Amino acid sequence: MAMNDTGEPAAGFAQRVDAMTLARAQAGDMQAFAALYSMFGRPCFNLALRILGNRAQAEDLVQEIFLKTIGTIRSYRGEAPFGSWLKRMAVNAVIDQLRGQRHAAETDSESLQLAEAATDSTNPAAVVDAWSLLQRLPARARAVLVLHEFEGYTHAELAALFGQSESYSKSILARALKRLGELVVSSDESMPCPSRN
Amino acid sequence: MSQPELSFHHLTQRLRLRELPVGEPSPDLWQRIADTHAGRVRRARMRRGIAGSSLAALVLIAVLVVPKWLAPAATERGVDWQARAQALELQLRALRDGTGAHDDAGAVEAQSEIARVDDALQTAYDTGAERDQLEVLWKRRSELLGALISVRQHHVEISRI
Numbered sequence: 441m442a443m444n445d446t447g448e449p450a451a452g453f454a455q456r457v458d459a460m461t462l463a464r465a466q467a468g469d470m471q472a473f474a475a476l477y478s479m480f481g482r483p484c485f486n487l488a489l490r491i492l493g494n495r496a497q498a499e500d501l502v503q504e505i506f507l508k509t510i511g512t513i514r515s516y517r518g519e520a521p522f523g524s525w526l527k528r529m530a531v532n533a534v535i536d537q538l539r540g541q542r543h544a545a546e547t548d549s550e551s552l553q554l555a556e557a558a559t560d561s562t563n564p565a566a567v568v569d570a571w572s573l574l575q576r577l578p579a580r581a582r583a584v585l586v587l588h589e590f591e592g593y594t595h596a597e598l599a600a601l602f603g604q605s606e607s608y609s610k611s612i613l614a615r616a617l618k619r620l621g622e623l624v625v626s627s628d629e630s631m632p633c634p635s636r637n
Numbered sequence: 638m639s640q641p642e643l644s645f646h647h648l649t650q651r652l653r654l655r656e657l658p659v660g661e662p663s664p665d666l667w668q669r670i671a672d673t674h675a676g677r678v679r680r681a682r683m684r685r686g687i688a689g690s691s692l693a694a695l696v697l698i699a700v701l702v703v704p705k706w707l708a709p710a711a712t713e714r715g716v717d718w719q720a721r722a723q724a725l726e727l728q729l730r731a732l733r734d735g736t737g738a739h740d741d742a743g744a745v746e747a748q749s750e751i752a753r754v755d756d757a758l759q760t761a762y763d764t765g766a767e768r769d770q771l772e773v774l775w776k777r778r779s780e781l782l783g784a785l786i787s788v789r790q791h792h793v794e795i796s797r798i
Contacts, residue, residue, distance in 0.1 A: 470671060477667045485662040499662050506670045507677075 452483040453523035462522060466514050473510055480523065481506070484530045490590065491534050491583045493575045501537055505530050531587065535601050538579050573623045581616040588613055718775035725782035732789045747785045754778045 457476065464472035484505050488498035508529060516525055574582055580602070587593040588609070593601070598609040758774045760766075 470674070474667060474671070477670070481662055481667065485666075486660075489660070495660075499666055502662055502666060503670050503673065506667075507674055510674055 453480065453527040454521075455479050455523055457522045462513075462516070462518075466516070473506070476509070476522075476526075477506055480526055483523075484526070487527075487530055487586070487591070488534055488537075490574065490586045491579065492537065493579070493582070497537070501530075501533055505533050508533070527591070531591070531593075531601065534583065538583055541579060573620055576623060577616050577619060581612050581619075584609055584612045585616045585620075716776075718772055718779050722775050722779040722782060725779055725786060729782055729786050729789065732786060741788070744785055744788050747781050747788070751778060751781045751785070754781065 457479065461472050461475050465476060481502060484502045485498055488501040488505075489495060492498050492501065505526070509526060512529075516522065574585070577585065584598055584602075587598060587601070588595070595606045595609040595613075599606045602609065754774055754777050758771070758778070761771055761774060
């Protein structure tokens with residue numbers, strides 16, 4: 441199993457690929473690509489699923505990412521770890537997907553407010569479920585949140601990815617976090633309190 | 638009353654966001670990817686094959702047909718019948734000066750025919766005839782001069798014997 445710098449098993453995009461596998465993949469060996477998929481298919485899928493919120497779309501995107509990897513791996517020169525190279529490709533693919541979506545415009549403030557208003561905070565079934573709460577955020581807000589808080593992207597990097605300013609990224613993130621906080625509180629209020637029973 | 642704001646740290650703890658990843662892709666996803674790639678490779682090969690066949694056909698056509706198109710032009714360019722006739726004229730004159738022999742009936746007839754061709758050439762130039770028509774006449778004149786030279790050369794040989 442690949443290890444990270446601290447000797448612990450590496451996970452996700454931080455996994456290291458041995459040179460032989462990379463060389464075989466660059467020579468077009470599909471078994472080597474299968475090995476790369478077994479390492480990075482899941483991280484790609486989870487990244488796509490967290491942001492897109494739809495399994496079928498996420499799988500389509502993983503397929504697109506790996507087909508592109510097969511087509512472009514010869515251009516990989518090893519300046520960065522392969523996982524970072526692949527992650528950048530995956531993030532770009534997700535952002536492209538968001539740009540193409542009909543609801544891409546829901547990143548602006550009005551759309552975020554519409555999403556907030558549409559949430560039924562009095563629903564007793566609204567348990568604290570991180571996944572379902574994330575899905576209540578607009579797609580781009582969710583993307584900014586996931587990429588910043590989970591994948592470690594800076595606001596400068598996010599600004600470049602989305603073709604916007606850093607203040608845009610900060611603003612979207614702040615609103616997304618505020619909205620998540622509100623959802624958590626409303627979920628707490630809607631749940632029965634055991635201490636009172 | 639305003640709702641309390643939660644930090645992301647609090648949120649991650651409260652929502653256990655770090656545990657979010659949410660599942661595995663379908664077990665057959667890699668096979669779908671590999672199949673799609675194989676299909677693309679097949680289609681690309683087919684396109685290359687079609688393009689290669691088309692190119693080969695074009696090359697074949699070029700090899701077989703183009704020389705035939707160019708051949709007549711090359712022939713026309715290759716033989717300058719006017720220049721050839723003029724060269725033969727000089728050769729004939731040299732033969733006549735060298736032997737001083739009288740022409741026989743055949744040679745006289747050839748000379749008459751050459752005179753008719755000269756008239757036709759003059760008329761052709763006067764009327765602005767096409768190059769092809771002029772070429773025909775110059776070719777005819779060359780042939781007659783060649784025949785006349787042959788007759789005279791034969792006559793020289795007989796005289797020497």
